[in-house]
Amino acid sequence: MGNAVLGAGFALALLVMAAQYAAQGRVWALDVATGAVVCALAVGRARSRGAAAALGLAVAGVAALVARAAGLPGEPGAAAVLGLLVLGGSAVRALPWRRAAVIAGAGLALMATGLLAGPAPSTPFRVGIEVWALALAAGLGLRLLDHRRRSAAEAxxxxxxxxxxxxxxxxxxxxxxxxxxxxxxxxxxxxxxxxxxxxxxxxxxxxxxxxxxxxxxxxGLLRAADDTPGTAPATPGTAELTQLVRRFDGHGPTVRLHLPDRDAAPWPPEIATTVHRIVQESLTNIARHAAHARTAEVAVAHPPGTLTVTVTDDAPPPGHARHLRPVGFGLLGMRERVEALGGTFSAGPGPAGGWTVHAELPVPESVSR
Missing domain, CATH: 1.20.5 (Single alpha-helices involved in coiled-coils or other helix-helix interfaces)
Structure with a gap:
């Protein structure tokens, strides 16, 4: 979708540039051809960002030499400048540091050479070096933002x-x-x-x-655990779930709790803890992001071989902008817990509004019986 929009923007820029050059009586074929090649490289950059950026710079440089030899106004044109902006920013954002630095330096060298060697004032290369610097700054900013997001997720x-x-x-x-x-x-x-x-x-x-x-x-989830062992809390059960719901009730929506038969076999400790954490995190999210909801429901069922937990609320439909709730790292933690136990997890808005968190956890047959 993003590349389709980008391609449409490039096509519009090429058409506008060709029409403008034709109206001014200028030779437009070289500028349009160069811009089309550079823009095509920008649209297909995902296959090899480094190669696409390097080839785009090479095309712009060759076009500049041809334009100078033929006595044409000069390169790069407006569409090529836009394509180089995307190529430079994408390369700096995604490539390893050394390759990104090489691409950045090559672009600056090309623009500076054209600016110094061309007849004064060399407007195309002056604009080109400014746009290239803007591309590098944008790519670097996005790179740092991606790094922060990855660091936060890993933490x-x-x-x-x-x-x-x-x-x-x-x-x-x-x-x-x-x-x-x-x-x-x-x-x-x-x-x-x-x-x-x-x-x-x-x-x-x-x-x-x-x-x-x-x-x-x-x-399976503890590949990087290097913390000093500490005192872990006792394994929570249905009594702790009841107490948990009571603590949330009165601080937001009314919470209704549905538990399986009290005579059923106790849950394994790792499953009981996961259920408790899912309910705790879900009710916390409701209190933070859906205080306008009137009721919330926690349903725990224990059919043979499976334990399911579902937490829902009746907040207004997600079409209301003020009722949108962010998807944070709490959902990531719940998903990893459930999948580590071989279960399935889903969370999202309901068809009639509200938010639903649902998890299914396998229970050993010896416990289910």
């Missing part, structure tokens, strides 16, 4: 990994403690009730398999 991911690393401590302790307790019980059973030893060993095997499965799901 959010790193914080989320470190939080998960702390929770992993409790996850390991939970499962391994169960293994140890059952192993101790097995020693007693072996002495007093040998006929029950096989059932006890089967329980140990199941607990060990659950521990390995849970650790593999969570560790």
């Amino acid at each position: 959010a991911r790193r914080d989320e990994r470190l939080a998960l690393a702390r929770e992993l401590h409790d996850l390991v302790a939970h499962h391994i403690t169960g293994v140890v307790v059952q192993a101790q019980a097995a020693r007693i059973v072996a002495r007093k009730r040998p006929e029950q030893l096989d059932d006890t060993l089967a329980g140990i095997e199941t607990a060990g398999a659950d521990a390995l499965s849970a650790m593999r799901r969570v560790v």
